[in-house]
Amino acid sequence: MSMSSSVNTSMSVLIVDDEPGMRSFLSKAMLKKFAFVETASTIAEAEQVRSQGHFDVLIVDIRLPDRSGIEWHEALDDTDRQSDIIFMTGYADMDVAIKALRAGASDFIMKPFHLEQMMSAVDRCIEKRLLKRENFMLKRELSHGQSSTIIGSSDAINEVKQVIERVAPTNAVVLIEGESGTGKELVARQLHQLSDRTGPFVPVNCGAIAPELLASELFGHVAGSFTGAKTSREGLFNFASGGTIFLDEIGEMPMNMQTALLRVLEQRAIRPVGSEKEVNIDVRVVAATNRLLVEEVEKGHFRRDLYYRLNVLNILIPPLRARPEDVVELTHHFTVQISKELGIKPVLWSHEDLQVLKQHEWPGNIRELKNMIERCILLGKPPAEYWKKTATTEAIENFGYPLDWTLKAVEKEHVTKVVDAHEGNKSAAARELGVSRKTLDRKYKEWLGQISDEQEES
Structure with a gap:
């Protein structure tokens, strides 16, 4: 997998070093790779920052004022978040390097180092994170057992195929309407496959997820944000980075979630439940409904502004x-x-x-x-x-x-x-x-x- 030099819009990094100059130097460099960069000078400060959001990569100096980086067990033993950790040290001690690798480090870098050396280590971590997400979505796809072929050669279905070919290359939001069982997800998959997007296709049935859990499923959450949230977790918008998220049965979405989705569409950023910080995203949104959303708007069941924001491009699937x-x-x-x-x-x-x-x-x-x-x-x-x-x-x-x-x-x-x-x-x-x-x-x-x-x- 070749890495791009562009910013990974759903990736985040936390730099932990007690030297202000090193924190500043690495922070500026990491902004070329990550959409969100945070720094801390001690393990205690780092743990407080980490509790407020998920970090894909941790760059940690081993010698810190309060604790050794190797003793940062809260991060090293967190099997749910599984951040990739790059340890740094200014002391050429092979025993320390071995301990760091045994503790779960992804890489070990000696100070002073060339920036290219650090960036190569970071690229390997990003590649591993993206591969993990792709594997997660592949397993999800296999469990769904969905085909991506639209079967039929009637005039009605050929017209749908032509619209898909015209719409697919754009990044615009698409609303797919049709009765239950007409194949709305197949159309969404075709839109994704015929686009230039390299990320995964992530289907979400909004009506099948409990309303109180929908925000967490879509945007992720931080530890302690609600009862049962013992650890932080990424949301499906994160897994769809660079790809397409398909929000099926959008008409079932609760009103408070409609407000949150509208904000995501307008700001291109998500905020995990319980977090004070937003994470930029690069995700195309395709929505579908078996309801007439215009009628739902008139009844006051669906936000008018969200309807207009979703209905940029419309595809109507004919019944069988x-x-x-x-x-x-x-x-x-x-x-x-x-x-x-x-x-x-x-x-x-x-x-x-x-x-x-x-x-x-x-x-x-x-x-x-x-x-x-x-x-x-x-x-x-x-x-x-x-x-x-x-x-x-x-x-x-x-x-x-x-x-x-x-x-x-x-x-x-x-x-x-x-x-x-x-x-x-x-x-x-x-x-x-x-x-x-x-x-x-x-x-x-x-x-x-x-x-x-x-x-x-x-």
């Missing part, structure tokens, strides 16, 4: 019922994808199945289609037969399962219905069913084995 010609392409895509995940051969649907799918209204849009395809594959029932079961399903809901069903059939039907109700979230379904996720996965493997046997027999 408005582009039935895309249903076949989406069905093929999800069939191949789900079959691959389940480890079986892709199912070939009949012409009747595809026609039935095209005629459905799809109130849940693409999400509903994907869940239904997964359900059909797991149950071994083609879509045409699935719709024929609607009356039977209603009877089951009202009067119970048919008497001629086996216990295994009842179990499979009930479990898949609960998973459906949770839009494919098996962890949530397992909690409602009162079983572990492991047990639920085992059940699916058993049913999958039965399906494979039936396919071989046929």
Whole structure:
């Protein structure tokens, strides 16, 4: 990874040295690398400064008036913040160097030193921090299991793709509007991928995070800022440095957070919860909503000034019922994808199945289609037969399962219905069913084995 000479807008450094001249010299040099630079002359003063905010890099002299830098256990043992530490010393003592490295130092520099030597050490620390953030986001992306391909070739979806291509190269805020399940996150991902931004794509569902924790999740917090905040933590805006943060379901955001977000958009800086200092950011904001924000503004549920600030560029995603010609392409895509995940051969649907799918209204849009395809594959029932079961399903809901069903059939039907109700979230379904996720996965493997046997027999 090559380092840029530009300022890292989300990075911060704390310099601890009892010599005023050294603090001034390093402070001026570090401003070329970091958006936020602080200094302290003792460990006690440094710890007080550190308690007010997160620092990515600590440059610490070993010999200090109150304590040795190697004895700064509050910073060295802080596994949550994990600042990279560069120790300095004017005494050529190999034992001290070894102790410093064993204590967790990222580097050890002898005084006097050339500025290039210090800057190289700092670059290595920055590179490591950025790599850590990228790995964090990669794991987050894998856990989401999201594709970034917009499927469909209808006029309606082609128009959306054209707007994305025009808007993506800019750094302007974008508001994506569309019904639930239409693929707003896919559009946001495409905007990011077609942009020149080199940082990660960070999706955040504003409606899925408790209102009292949203500020901490987005902006981070310092130790002691609220009950349970034993240590400081970076926010998702920090992890999105140089990239894009996607604020899904922005209409669910509490009013006090709307005020805070407006300030972030205007000042391009965030303030961690409990901190008195702001941190500059370089993050593109893309928001999405399944509500009509104009109506929410008129009702007094959404700030008018924030709406105008978000609605700089607007992308409206059509519902699936408005582009039935895309249903076949989406069905093929999800069939191949789900079959691959389940480890079986892709199912070939009949012409009747595809026609039935095209005629459905799809109130849940693409999400509903994907869940239904997964359900059909797991149950071994083609879509045409699935719709024929609607009356039977209603009877089951009202009067119970048919008497001629086996216990295994009842179990499979009930479990898949609960998973459906949770839009494919098996962890949530397992909690409602009162079983572990492991047990639920085992059940699916058993049913999958039965399906494979039936396919071989046929």
